[in-house]
Amino acid sequence: MDGTKFRRAIARSRLAPVAAFPKRFLRVARHDARVLNVSARWLFTSREHHNYTYDLTRLSREHLAWFVSVTCEVPVKQVRAYLDEIEHDDTLRQHIERATAAADRRGLADRRVRYARRIGWYAIVRATRPGHVVETGVDKGLGTCVIASALLRNAAEGAPGRVTSLDINPEAGYLAKAEPWATVVDLVIGDSIASIKALDRPVDLFLHDSNHSTGHERREFQTVEPKLAPGARLLTDNVTVTNVLAEHAEKTGRRFLAYRETPARHWYPGDGIGLAW
């Protein structure tokens, strides 16, 4: 029996799983060793304990550019230029580095500034030029700064806008309290549902990134619905965990698309952006 015939005979027999075991074991061991290596390095080099920051892989960044291009109906070349813009905004980067180094929570924050999927939020704001953005969930204010930065660029091109950022924690948003970013940010402290009910201007772009339980996310989208301007876009940061925004889109006659990010050199599997329009 030649080699090929022998292998086929084994593949048909009960011995097949035993024969394939070493190859399967090596594959999974190589994968797990890579994850362990990245995890160990992160444990000793990062200080973050939640809301992790990282860069995206090149492929994930490119997929993000196409996601924004399709959902916001702008050429992908234009979106890539927006992504370059935020990544090369040295004024914002230096502000975040300095403010992080001086903050009370500096012991739990990394010095290096990495925006992950927030560069997509930036590109969406640049592409759609909203007059009023609402962001629920602020934490340090990294996303708020990114959104404010896009709004300032829009204003310089004749399309001004503001972001209302809602958080239940009175200490949230310290990165977004410096000028020029603070000039377009309204920080509101309180439960997001009550704060959404109190909004007194139509919302062009809404981003859910607060309490990520299914019930709270659903309540936010239901509560903001009567506050939306015609053609408003809805974003969720929770799209890898729940199907809330997709269900809301179906109920309200919108389209929906999800992007899943891939962090570079990080153990965390990543989050994503869900967009309904």
Ligand SMILES: C[S@@+](CC[C@H](N)C(=O)[O-])C[C@H]1O[C@@H](n2cnc3c(N)ncnc32)[C@H](O)[C@@H]1O
């Ligand atoms: C994931 S963090 C937000 C991250 C932020 N958008 C960013 O770009 O880094 C979640 C935030 O939601 C806030 N939060 C939790 N429950 C909330 C609620 N019911 N209303 C408003 N904010 C809430 C937390 O205090 C926390 O700061």
